[in-house]
Amino acid sequence: MSAxxxxxxxxxxxxxxxxxxxxxxxxxxxxxxxLDELAAAHRAAMADEQFQAEFAALLRDYAGTxxxxxxxxxxxxxxGARVLxxxxxxxxxxxxxxxxxxxxxxLTRRMGKKRVIAETGAGQHGVATATAAALFDLGCxxxxxxxxxxxxxxxxxxxxxxxxxxxxxTNGSRTLKDAMNEAMRDWVANVDDTHYLIGTAAGPxxxxxLVRDFVRGIGDEARAQCLELTGAxxxxxxxxxxxxxxxxxxxxxxxxxxxVRLYGFExxxxxxxxxxxxxSITGGSAGVLHGTRTYVLQDADGQTxxxxxxxxxLDYPGVGPEHAWLxxxxxxxxxxxxxxxxxxxxxxxCRTEGIIPAIESAHALAGTLAVAGELAAELGxxxxxxxxxxxxxxxxxxxxxxxxGILDKE
Amino acid sequence: MSRIGVxxxxxxxDGRAVLVGCMPAGFPTVEGxxxxxxxxxxxxxxxxxxxxxxxxxxxxxxxxxxxxxIALAGGVRTRDALRxxxxxxxxxxxxxxxxxxxxxxxxxxxxxARDLAAAGGTGLVTPDLIPDEADEWLAASDAYELDxxxxxxPSSTDDRLAMTVAHCRGFVYATALMGxxxxxxxxxxxxxxxxxxxxxxTDLPVGVGLGVGTGAQAAAVAGYADGVIVGSALIRCLLxxxxxxxxxxxxxxxxAELAEGVRNPTR
Numbered sequence: 124m125s126a127x128x129x130x131x132x133x134x135x136x137x138x139x140x141x142x143x144x145x146x147x148x149x150x151x152x153x154x155x156x157x158l159d160e161l162a163a164a165h166r167a168a169m170a171d172e173q174f175q176a177e178f179a180a181l182l183r184d185y186a187g188t189x190x191x192x193x194x195x196x197x198x199x200x201x202x203g204a205r206v207l208x209x210x211x212x213x214x215x216x217x218x219x220x221x222x223x224x225x226x227x228x229x230l231t232r233r234m235g236k237k238r239v240i241a242e243t244g245a246g247q248h249g250v251a252t253a254t255a256a257a258l259f260d261l262g263c264x265x266x267x268x269x270x271x272x273x274x275x276x277x278x279x280x281x282x283x284x285x286x287x288x289x290x291x292x293t294n295g296s297r298t299l300k301d302a303m304n305e306a307m308r309d310w311v312a313n314v315d316d317t318h319y320l321i322g323t324a325a326g327p328x329x330x331x332x333l334v335r336d337f338v339r340g341i342g343d344e345a346r347a348q349c350l351e352l353t354g355a356x357x358x359x360x361x362x363x364x365x366x367x368x369x370x371x372x373x374x375x376x377x378x379x380x381x382x383v384r385l386y387g388f389e390x391x392x393x394x395x396x397x398x399x400x401x402x403s404i405t406g407g408s409a410g411v412l413h414g415t416r417t418y419v420l421q422d423a424d425g426q427t428x429x430x431x432x433x434x435x436x437l438d439y440p441g442v443g444p445e446h447a448w449l450x451x452x453x454x455x456x457x458x459x460x461x462x463x464x465x466x467x468x469x470x471x472x473c474r475t476e477g478i479i480p481a482i483e484s485a486h487a488l489a490g491t492l493a494v495a496g497e498l499a500a501e502l503g504x505x506x507x508x509x510x511x512x513x514x515x516x517x518x519x520x521x522x523x524x525x526x527x528g529i530l531d532k533e
Numbered sequence: 534m535s536r537i538g539v540x541x542x543x544x545x546x547d548g549r550a551v552l553v554g555c556m557p558a559g560f561p562t563v564e565g566x567x568x569x570x571x572x573x574x575x576x577x578x579x580x581x582x583x584x585x586x587x588x589x590x591x592x593x594x595x596x597x598x599x600x601x602x603i604a605l606a607g608g609v610r611t612r613d614a615l616r617x618x619x620x621x622x623x624x625x626x627x628x629x630x631x632x633x634x635x636x637x638x639x640x641x642x643x644x645x646a647r648d649l650a651a652a653g654g655t656g657l658v659t660p661d662l663i664p665d666e667a668d669e670w671l672a673a674s675d676a677y678e679l680d681x682x683x684x685x686x687p688s689s690t691d692d693r694l695a696m697t698v699a700h701c702r703g704f705v706y707a708t709a710l711m712g713x714x715x716x717x718x719x720x721x722x723x724x725x726x727x728x729x730x731x732x733x734x735t736d737l738p739v740g741v742g743l744g745v746g747t748g749a750q751a752a753a754v755a756g757y758a759d760g761v762i763v764g765s766a767l768i769r770c771l772l773x774x775x776x777x778x779x780x781x782x783x784x785x786x787x788x789a790e791l792a793e794g795v796r797n798p799t800r
Contacts, residue, residue: 153686307591411635425639
């Protein structure tokens, strides 16, 4: 990523972190000073050439970016579209998340803090945080719901190998949202020496803007790569949306290109109509969760409802506030993709391209298959679609193996 | 002056602090929580802080979380909490509600203020709503003449502290330490400093919460604050008890010990 691209000012949110009616800060007063400190450090870092140069060097030399933009010809033939995959799965630690953790680790050092805490669902953000903590010699505690520590034992071991302490959270539903609550509680108590290295573009201001700024290189790279490869901008850009950092990362560079359609695919689980899903925008309503106003899965009294998805990384009952706003303004379209649709696309990419995607990213592939025909009809020609292949599927081999019934019985 | 203000005023004249006791609505059941709060009042608790349970209470420690989970699993609704307000307010003790912002927003901010006022509640403590985001609540609380208590913390800057206190009515809630709710062996040393910082900018009474569990701690906090706010130590009485009668009896005993503490401030 060029230093110029990183420095380009984002127009949103406003100074208080609002994206239209969404975003803001719904936090205990005890955290406001730390959030103000973080917002100031973020602003200063974005304007600091040395910080940008250091971030760019880490992304290049350590994370392995820019990631490739790969033309998936056999998948394209099945999709009826020219499909270009943004290969974030090839980054160090296997997903786009490394960009965010490296940026925030640099900020942590800049603020003089010595300890990072993080929440994790499937463990991917926890592993990425533990990785950055090892690299930057920071103390690291990762909160993970007890249900998740049991189903993601391998990632728990990875974090421990990297020197992190993993704390199983036994409150509430014992999943990602409860891990976030526990990380917030730790932060309130230890805010002087600790940075909360949040894993997605959600939470109170400045996290949604800050995380977006650290991952927006995905779209900056993809835009330039697409122009170079095809001589034109794509007709559409697609991504999966849980909290939504990979989607914002790739959308952002295209928001001023009105001819480029932006599609976010949420986890539809068993189908939005069944109530067992994680589609906060298509199946939820506006509310406040984890410090921000956004779309939330909730009951009539505002109690958070449990989300369901085959993809642990999308299994979250909220979404980043910028997505809520992009939905309201109509700049991006959000649609649900069911577990079954995602797994069919997962299998198709394996068999046509020899690439095992993360189940999260398989939602973007499935959504792409669904919109390709509509786009072709509308444009009267084959559309070009850039898909954010946000992560690789190594972590999902067990889940997918069980789903397809291909594991040998013991 | 609000009804809570009258209670604080009288306590000030008597040379003691006000005891504020917290209990989640619907814990362990709706009727059980009403019985618990009536027992607290009869044992000397001056003001009831009724917490409307929320699924993701980030300011609360393990004891209140467990109690909230039990209440929610029992199916308690916001409208049940308002009925509890009405029943407990009938004892004559002021009832202030406390909850996270999303339940209020989903009920409807104006509707909540209207129904809380109609139920006889005095106001609302908002642990995750800061004045910066509170326009709707400021308007609704003005319209229905409800108190509003925002939190101040040791980390609040002088500017923020003055701004936050300027938006409070009834009393100010000082979070004595950086951390979540729950009784601790020692109440933080930062509390007296925070209280004096608040006193420098307002005449409103100041309540101190987070960490008080014994009569001696209550007496120590009463030495510098106008209100002593206790939650986890009371709730634990019910969580740990084998049955309701034993729980209420333990609750009365702890309430009485704390009430004795606030009447004998350590100066």
